[in-house]
Amino acid sequence: MSNQTHPYHLVHPSPWPALAATALLMVTIGMAMFMHQKTGGIFLAAGGFAIVLYTMFVWWRDVVHEAHVEHHHTREVSRGLRAGMALFITSEVLFFAAFFWAFFDSSTLPKLPLADVWAIQPGVWPPAGIHPFDPFHLPFLNTLILLLSGSTVTWAHYAILQNNRQETIQALWFTVILGISFTACQAFEYTHAAFGFKQGIYATTFFMATGFHGFHVLVGTIFLSVCLVRAYKGHFTPEKHLGFEFAAWYWHFVDVVWLFLFVFVYCNMANRLMPIFENVFTGTNLLILFVLGIIATGYFSWKMLHSRTFDKIAHYH
Numbered sequence: 001m002s003n004q005t006h007p008y009h010l011v012h013p014s015p016w017p018a019l020a021a022t023a024l025l026m027v028t029i030g031m032a033m034f035m036h037q038k039t040g041g042i043f044l045a046a047g048g049f050a051i052v053l054y055t056m057f058v059w060w061r062d063v064v065h066e067a068h069v070e071h072h073h074t075r076e077v078s079r080g081l082r083a084g085m086a087l088f089i090t091s092e093v094l095f096f097a098a099f100f101w102a103f104f105d106s107s108t109l110p111k112l113p114l115a116d117v118w119a120i121q122p123g124v125w126p127p128a129g130i131h132p133f134d135p136f137h138l139p140f141l142n143t144l145i146l147l148l149s150g151s152t153v154t155w156a157h158y159a160i161l162q163n164n165r166q167e168t169i170q171a172l173w174f175t176v177i178l179g180i181s182f183t184a185c186q187a188f189e190y191t192h193a194a195f196g197f198k199q200g201i202y203a204t205t206f207f208m209a210t211g212f213h214g215f216h217v218l219v220g221t222i223f224l225s226v227c228l229v230r231a232y233k234g235h236f237t238p239e240k241h242l243g244f245e246f247a248a249w250y251w252h253f254v255d256v257v258w259l260f261l262f263v264f265v266y267c268n269m270a271n272r273l274m275p276i277f278e279n280v281f282t283g284t285n286l287l288i289l290f291v292l293g294i295i296a297t298g299y300f301s302w303k304m305l306h307s308r309t310f311d312k313i314a315h316y317h
Contacts (some may be wrong), residue, residue, distance in 0.1 A: 009072040018061040032125035060226075060253070064243070068235055078242055085246045089253050092216070096257050099209040100264065106188060106201045108270050123272055126202045133196040135266035138189045143262050146217075150255045153224070160236050160244060161182035168236065172228040179221035186214050209265060213257050220254050223247040247272050289308050 033041025067073040071083070107125045126132050133139055141230025156171035195203045227244045232237065238246055263269045 005077040007074040009066065009074070009077045011066070012070070014059075014062065016055050016062070020055045020059070021053065023055060027052065049220070049277050064230070064266045067240075067242070073240075073242065078112065081242060081246075083301075085249060087309070089249060090297075092253065096212070096260075099212065103205040103209060103265060104270055106205060106269070127200050129195075130174065130200060130202050131267060132202070132206075132268075133189065133193070138185055139266045140263055142185050142189075143258065145182045145185070146258050147176050147256050149175050149182070150252055151208060153251050157244070157248055160241050161238050163238050165231065165234065168231050169228065172231055173226060174220055176224050176228060179217055179224065183214060183221070186210070186217075206265060210261055213254070213261060216250075216257070220251045221249070247312055294307060302306065 027045050028048075030041050030045025030048055032045070033039075034042075034045060152171050152174040156168050156175065159165075159167035159171055190207075197203055197207045224247050227236075227247050230243065235241075
């Protein structure tokens with residue numbers, strides 16, 4: 001570091017990218033073999049997945065070491081990491097947008113071509129024979145759980161800024177427990193569903209959207225659990241806690257996605273508000289809204305990454 005004339009971190013050669021690529025190739029080939037009922041496919045995929053998990057652990061271990069021990073995560077490096085996390089969450093938004101688009105297209109505009117695949121009639125949603133969940137039973141409980149977890153993770157962030165390690169650990173424990181509780185409630189809900197994955201377009205879009213959200217909750221819970229371990233080790237300070245901040249960003253994103261799922265999938269609010277949507281969301285208005293959204297996102301992202309307030313705290317892992 002002493003002979004370096006720039007503030008950026010040039011990482012040392014690492015075997016993890018090549019190992020991760022090899023493992024992912026094993027998973028891909030193994031799953032293809034399994035789906036074609038070839039011998040050994042499932043074992044190849046399982047082995048590749050195990051190597052992926054190992055690579056994730058050792059790679060992030062090195063990143064933490066670079067930040068916490070070697071102090072390579074300067075302000076400029078942290079800014080780049082923040083931009084990368086922001087872009088990753090943006091890609092996740094687009095990922096869920098595809099599922100919402102499929103659900104809205106099927107629910108607000110049921111059409112006859114689907115009758116060749118699933119029993120559906122124009123203007124009938126959910127399709128005949130589907131008995132959706134009561135939104136104010138387990139879904140509402142899960143909504144309260146996630147909203148409360150959003151509060152506790154914010155509490156943990158505030159405790160870090162106050163350099164209160166005890167409250168940070170306490171708040172993170174509450175958040176992790178709430179995340180596990182959400183997953184347990186959703187698993188119970190799935191086992192008591194009145195419809196299966198293959199029972200039509202409603203069931204398919206429902207399980208795909210809520211299932212992938214549940215997977216993201218699981219990932220977020222693991223993310224926060226790692227932050228909890230690091231909090232016990234004293235890795236986070238008011239000036240340097242980028243690893244936790246990324247976990248908090250991710251968790252709030254998960255909360256927002258669930259609110260959309262609860263309102264538009266469980267409560268079927270899109271169909272209830274369809275008369276208003278038809279008058280407001282015309283093709284021209286949607287195009288204008290999309291362009292304005294792109295401009296606003298770019299502007300606020302640029303302002304956030306270059307704000308002095310953000311740069312005063314040298315976040316790092």
